[in-house]
Amino acid sequence: MVFRTKVNMFLLTGIFLVVVIMGSIPLLPLYKQLPFAVLLLIAVLFLVAGGFVWWYGTSIQYVFYKEYLCIKGGPFKRRILYQNITKVSPTTDEFTGYKISPTDQGLELCVESTSFSSIKISPDNKTEFIAELRKRCPNMQIQSFE
Known part of the structure; x- marks a missing residue:
């Protein structure tokens, strides 16, 4: 099952313009x-x-495989074993763990045995994403999503 990310086009356009304009000013x-x-x-x-930044920001997706969750963005991939996911909680913090998300509202996955203890993601349909994650990680804690 594949979930796309929620994209903050205003932020992404701003980053693209900063790279192109600020890079040429000197x-x-x-x-x-x-x-x-x-x-x-x-x-x-x-x-x-600037196109690379745009590609990365608009191509982020979360793919559920049999044994792991794969987070893809541009040329980058991150595999997270389901057994290493301990908790999922809502977050609005812009600087949470290993940031893969281009928005400030999303989910924080607490993960064991990685270089980062948490990974911030922002699937477009959080409810379905959490339901699918719950099927594959029955022992993880799910914090309230009110």
């Missing part, structure tokens, strides 16, 4: 001195960097 004094081909290459590099 080069403004050089624009008249550099050949057009070099300027074009620099512009393409900033657009590629």
Whole structure:
């Protein structure tokens, strides 16, 4: 079963623009001195960097496999064994554990035996996600979602 993430387009657009605009500001004094081909290459590099951020932010998904939950975003993957998930709780904290989520409202998965004790995610349909997670992790604690 696959769940997509809830995407904060305002934040994602802001990050894209910051990468492209702020990355090019230090080069403004050089624009008249550099050949057009070099300027074009620099512009393409900033657009590629911004595009990478955009790709990562819009492609996040949570895939339930037989033995683990796989969190994918862009070229990155994180596998979490179901037996290592101890608790799931709601969170609005922007700086919770290993942040994979582009929004500030989501779920916090408490995980044993990882470099981070918690992972913040934001599936689009939290109720169905938690129900599916409960089937695969019957011993985990579920904090109130009011």
